[in-house]
Amino acid sequence: MVARAKNRSFGFRQTGKLLESRIRMAGESRGFAVSKLLTHWDEIAGPDLAAKARPVNVGYARRGFGATLTVLTTGAFAPLLEMQKERLREKVNACYGYNAISKIKITQTAPTGFAEPQAAFTPAPSGPKKPSPQVARAADAAAEDIQSPELRAALARLGRNILSNDTKT
Incomplete structure (x- = not known):
């Protein structure tokens, strides 16, 4: 061998x-x-x-x-x-x-379509889904004196968004 x-x-x-x-x-x-x-x-x-x-x-x-x-x-x-x-x-x-x-x-x-394999871009990170109960209570309390229900709801949503972003930084 x-x-x-x-x-x-x-x-x-x-x-x-x-x-x-x-x-x-x-x-x-x-x-x-x-x-x-x-x-x-x-x-x-x-x-x-x-x-x-x-x-x-x-x-x-x-x-x-x-x-x-x-x-x-x-x-x-x-x-x-x-x-x-x-x-x-x-x-x-x-x-x-x-x-x-x-x-x-x-x-x-384009981010999708004919060049999809080459352009596999990652999506932007999503924001917080739901604020904490403390943030929701604080935003509702800040907007409780507003007479218009639509305006009160809009300001409460704005307050939740602002307070949620402040807690991250």
């Missing part, structure tokens, strides 16, 4: 598995750990920005240094993201350790 080497495997292997280490080494030699950018996007961009935008692509220029990061967002959030582009670029470059990204390109899409 012929003893086989433990490290060597026989049979067919997928092409991706054969090239995986070489592709990773080529990407790392240029300083681009794209997988880190994708997997740690919430930490890099921050929770508010990450909920509204996703990195899509890192493209390289034919001449010159630096790359272009393409970010996907909804149409309504694009103007706000445009104003924060430079700060986002600084955060991404801090992740890489040098000025890897020289430009950020914003692409707009």
Whole structure:
């Protein structure tokens, strides 16, 4: 019997598995750990920005240094993201350790629909469902002198909302 080497495997292997280490080494030699950018996007961009935008692509220029990061967002959030582009670029470059990204390109899409897998934006956190009984009593007591029942109910609701938000901070 012929003893086989433990490290060597026989049979067919997928092409991706054969090239995986070489592709990773080529990407790392240029300083681009794209997988880190994708997997740690919430930490890099921050929770508010990450909920509204996703990195899509890192493209390289034919001449010159630096790359272009393409970010996907909804149409309504694009103007706000445009104003924060430079700060986002600084955060991404801090992740890489040098000025890897020289430009950020914003692409707009609908939050659902044809681009649904790419635009899986998280919904905004919902507010409190029901105020505590103490808050409800305090709001009702503040509005009890109002003559109009509709106005009294509206002011009591407003008071509950204000008092509920004050207790959070």
